[in-house]
Amino acid sequence: MSLLKITHHPPLRLLGCIHQPLFPFITPFTVPSRTLIQSGYRRPGKPREDQFPWQKIKFDLSKGLQGIKNHFTLLKNEFLGRWVGPEGKPILEHMLEQNRVVWEFRGPESLQNWTVSSDEEIGGQSRVYLKLGKNDNTCFLYGTLGSSPPKDGLTRYSGYCTMRSKQLLASFDRKKHHDWSSFNTLHLRIRGDGRPWMVNITAETYFSHQKDDIYSYFLYTRGGPYWQDVKIPFSKFFLTHRGRIQDDQHPLWLDKINTIGFTLGDKADGPFQLEIDYIGVCKDYAHTEDFAYEVYKRNPEV
Template identity: 80%
Template sequence: MSLPKINRLPSARLLSSFLLHQQLPSISPLAVPRRGVIQGDYRRPGKPKEDKFPWQKINFNLSKGLEGIKKNFALLKKEFTDRWVGPEGKPIIEHMLEQNRVIWEFKGPESLEQWTVSSDREIGGQSDVCLKFGKYKNTCFLYGTLNSTPPRDGETRYSGYCTMRSQQPRASFDRKKHYDWSSFNTLHLRVRGDGRPWMISIATDTYFSHQKDDIYCYFLYTRGGPYWQDVRIPFSKFFLTHRGRIQDDQHPIWLDKVNTIGFTLGDKADGPFQLEIDFIGVCKDHAHTEEFAYEVYKKNPEV
């Protein structure tokens, strides 16, 4: 017995004949908003829009440009001469036997220019922070008022922080430099605070661009009172964070690629604060033999 004719049709012809008798809804083309096509700079609610072209923000000053060229060629000359002396311009024997090194001290107006202060006012908060010299012009005095009231912009839930961070060191022609602390194992500070806990953060160079927000952190507990305190924190105690979140995959600091160091206050205790810093340095503590204080996970464990 022969099969019906419709069953002998190819599957493609059956599908096309079926679709011809169906009432398919009309589909309009997708409307992509302009923000999805061209992503502009993020602007917080309430902040006025800046209608300026990029070249309008450049200061075309001939005298300033000549000063910059002179400065960069002087830095380039210093780089060549330092290479003949030794690492970082020091003799090789002095570099090998060095036990202590002062990285930042405050003995001139240019020393404060190496630091940048910021607070939650950048996101609409109400905290204030200032930086100036101490009473005898040989210390750094950081003070202000902390306010944890979040801004009323409909999206910010938490606020209340003040920070002080060193600037990225630069070589000639605005090339990035790094601090090499691989010969040391301890961070050494001499501070005088008001009893508040601070967060010390160290930023290093990274291999990938998505790791630019990776920062190593540890706590600085100040005693308060009129007396100075010498604080020594081993680098093995610093833990890895990304945008304020502690990471599961921990690893030690790359001490040969240190970019900046910072001090952040965010203890949610509203009111005035102050922190005075005499110097910030690094040292070699032979009694400390710990390599890393936290558990390190193996991504490919041995079988």
């Protein structure tokens, strides 16, 4: 007859073992407060914002009442414009329209729809300014380009200046898009100094990670005192993401255009200038190309 030896074990501490690492020689994995997918793009050299969005709001009763009045005025114009036709135009005029001037500069209030920026925001040496031209009939963009990167230890490349239109807003700050589906060509009347520029068009996207997608094409200014009429087909614009050309190309969605912009970054230090008379769209019946670049089949035939 064998005797059983009964040993008393200490009680299991299940909750305590959770807080104690199983392998003390491995450093614990720290998860950042916001993952890379959820966080927005922050330029090098720009400090991180620690404030919540509601802490940036400045409360003012008089401005709030004026803002509500303006929004209801926009809402009224939206309802009345739909009875007339698309964008407040008669249907027949909208169907026969072949040319449309989207942006023109005929006064100081026309510059409020545009914003300028440069690498000065990250410590660069470029400077850009925007004003009206002679007789207040044109837009004059000028400044100085400097390609020397800031000495912050993070930025490797620098030297750019941009001009971009602001996002159209409907009543109560709802997004409003440009509908260019009836046109196929971008029409510009400009006067530059011989520098090459980049024309950038942004369209509405379905997913948040596509917010930095931009359709770009080149703009070569002739230089000299004469005006230059430039027509760029929308089929020539190629897809880029944060300055990098994407392999998967697809045509530009012309029914939901958000903004248009101009970027200078030719690495030629010195002054520059670009004068714009108007920016419009047109219908060129001689241009029949759908898309100028190769489109890959998602399900290729075997």
